[in-house]
Amino acid sequence: MVPHTDHGPAGHCRPGTGGRVAEGEASGTEDRKPKSDEAHSAFAVPDGVGVEPEATEEDQPTSEFSVPDGLASVAVEPEGSAFATPHTYSAAQSPPAYTGPAFPVSLTKDSLWQDRMRTMLRMPVDVRPVPEPSQKIAVESGPAVGRVLDLTLRIGELLLAGGEGAEDVEAAMFAVARSYGLDRCEPTVTFTLLSISYQPSLVDDPVSANRTVRRRGTDYNRLSAVFRLVNDISAHELEISLEDAYRRLAEIRRNRHPYPGWMLTAAAGLLAGAASTLVGGGVLVFFAAALGAVLGDRLAWICAGRGLPEFYQFVVAAMPPAAMGVALKLVEPDVRSSAVITGGLFALLPGRALVAAVQDGLTGYYITASARLLEVMYFFIGIIMGVLVVLYIGLQFGSSPRPEEALQITQRPALQIAASIVLVFTFAILLQQERSTVWIVALNGGVAWTVYGALHYAGEVPAVPSTAIAAGLVGLFGQLLSRHRVSSALPFVTAAIGPLLPGSATYYGLLLIAENRLNEGLASLTNAVAVALAIAIGVNLGSETSRLFMRIPGAASAAKRRAAKRTRGF
Template sequence: MSGGTGGTGDDNGSRGGAGGKSGADAYRSRPPADAPPPADEHPSSEFAVPDGIAPPEAVEEDQPTSEFAVPDGVVEPVQPEQEGSAFATPATYRARSSPTAFTPSDGVPKVVLTKDAPWQDRMRAMLRMPVGERPVPEVVQRHDEETGPAVPRVLDLTLRIGELLLAGGEGAEDVEAAMFAISRSYGLDRCEPTVTFTLLSITYQPSLVDDPVTANRTVRRRGTDYTRLAAVFRLVHDISTPDTEVSLEEAYRRLAEIRRNRHPFPGWALTVAAGLLAGSASVLVGGGFLVFAAAAVSAMLGDRLAWLCAGRGLPEFYQFVAAATAPAAMGVALSLSPLDVRASAVITGGLFALIPGRALVAGVQDGLTGFYITAAARLLEVGYLVVGIVAGVLSVLYLGIGLGAALTPETVLHPVERPEVQLLAAMGLSFCFAILLQQDRDTVLLVTLNGGVAWSVYGALALTAEINPVAATAIAAGLVGLFGQMLSRYQHASALPYITAAIGPLLPGSATYFALLSMARGELNAGLASLSKAAALALAIAIGVNLGGEISRLFLRVPSVAGALPVPAFRRRAAKRTRGF
């Protein structure tokens, strides 16, 4: 019992300690009167808001404001959003007090394109400029002012004209210039034409906020007809000239007539021209009358074989193989006969008629002007055709050497120098080449004279002055390109009809034959050396023609440039075609 009572007392004592202190303990814990007030558990700062003053309620903002924000109570004027163009003049720009951020101290150059310059030069100059720096177009041909130009029809006409030019062998730069001239003449300003070997495309963007319109066209067939090419150039010239009004319907009608026009020379005339071309080339390397006749007959036979292969739908590679076998077979047959005939001259003359000089010049020109994809495709085409010629000639030469034919390169290494006869042969070669290219009859005489100039310069340098044949060929080809470009600009036509046939006497026919003959005889080193010489001569022709064309532009008036401010006029530097310094 006592243990239970003690436990109860302990519980009561515990409860008393827990519930509060006793009176003695409370007295002992009371602080004296002069003691400092007790410190708070959390000390406050002297910058704290005193008691009794309510701090302003803070408003939480989603985004902090800037000291440049518009004060409360000031209403900012609302400006309606307008569609602008990157080519428009800035709103803060003033002509009289223009800030230096927009205008240099001497003014912004303004392009002034003279009407006397050919359309090729004017369009090339604008194509090389950025879109924002191109001058505002002056619409040459009229259209409906309310609806504007018919964009799909203009783009379709542009592509059709570009297709004819590219299929006719025109360079990619001139094709782009012609396409840009057509679209700009009909009021389509921001157009970007693109030309590759088989695809043409053009993009027109009305403004920066509108969707661009793109159209393209594929070139599937190519044909050599310089008469049609000249007609297309005349159409482009008439469309881009303000003095001549050519509506879209009229342009389509003229384009259809150009497509329907027949070739100026029939098929039999082309075959005869191929024979005379081979005969003239054989005379250039020292052949006589019998060699002339044999080369002409073999070339005409090869031409007919090529036409037969073309009629059966065979690729052009096999057509060249068939055409090359006929002159080689004629040369082997003459070497096996008892006749004293220079068989090597017969084969060389046949090769002159087959070397693709037109495609070679166009390919190198595209490469020099920055169209590397098109240039690579053209040169690859030339390579395939040359391989076809090599295959046709080598197959016959192997057979002839096996039969014991006396084919030696020494027979034509020292040709007989007959300047008058060779000059007439060179002019006859250019004349026949012009017929094969289906040139206009008005240009045949001019290109024949140009070919005579080319051979005279080459003979004077290589034979008389004993200059390196590659350098002499490049100089002669440069004069051909110079005169051809000047004649074409005088006639407002393409330069190809005045150049391509004139370089015929300079083609490396004999060097190519030496290379093939050495390979057939097993002399690989001599064959590769002669083949390298032929390639160097071909490149010299192409580069010389292009350089002559570039030099001819120096004789034309350069479009003058006037500053935006009243400063003296100065000449603008030519825009870069490709990357460079």
């Protein structure tokens, strides 16, 4: 075969190479073709244009940030971290910290810890004063951050489980943390979750911890004990170590209820009987209402022991009082059976949860307030379902209740005042209140009902404003009593609003719904909700009024507490 002798472009095979040709060889002069006129580079200098001489170093522009002549000998500080301690700073002679604008508040040691902590929580973080730890802490080791945070969360858990408002729980947690030297801490409280974060310094990682409230119950005796513990920890004249605080907290958890179970059941029956007398019932109605409430309480305890949710417990507890009222109406048509059912409703209406929900909403804790209002709604729906089922069955058996008699309350001032005092007394026992405060709360409730009766019956003021005014007095007196005893305000407020609860309006609306008069029934239930909200707002307004105008011990006359929180809407 004749070898192929084509002289192709560089990189192709030529005869005798065996298919391997080096790159350098392909660029030889013997294989290079002359370039045409069109093969010039687009960046080449055109013909006829002279080439300028190369610019010298003096002609080049200099940087605006370069060191000027004559200053080259100055030593330049090497660039370091933005979080490093400045070389001009010393711990012994530190510059004064920025404190921000002055707030007209008093944070003296003589003030109650509730006022001091609530005031600092309402301040921006950068203007809070540096704390003076109430408890002695080893300087070389510093505070035990993990144990302090755990103790703070455990105390907050007991307060939140006892029904305390979110702001008061945060104030207590803040007080405990600052008393043990943790100043840069932020507590956060929601409906079932408590969390707290601590920032040791600007360059250290934050430490966070949280705790979930699984079970909630009403025990104001335990609540008062926790408040005393927080007060002792915050006091400068007392020295309570972490071990002592843990020991006292364990004793509070193990503390038994001040009243046995049989007394609680008897108190529930006596409360329903007193409530039936309050709305116009007689002796027979009193015992029927008491028996129905006792049966409902026992059934609710059985359901709780079986692990049923609280919603079903309210449904079951509402049935026996309604059944007693229907049965009494079938046997004695002339008896006031509506008072039996109304008395049973007084023992079930969730006034405590409603007051706490509205208080959280008015103080800016909207998530917790929404959750508590939803809880109140579920409880209220459970009561409605239990009563409606019994009323519907009673109508099928020929029971002919008169809805109008539920609102026709006979005015018996002396008997009604006595019944209101008994109602509050038994309500305080159901709330597991301290024995020494039961009589004080009963007197507060009697005064509240007297004011309501004077405004509504004698003065013919509508029910909603009369209830709000009476509840405001309850909140005012409750706050004064709590400050006098350095305790929570809930034990002095919750039971005292018992006579003001809208039992009659609730029963009237349910009975109308059972008779298929939906529009009138819903209107009556709406009125009951308005009365309940008036109670909650009145209690909160009375408490805030006492804080606003009361002089703080040890404070100057010009230094008064700001009632507004955070902003005024802008």
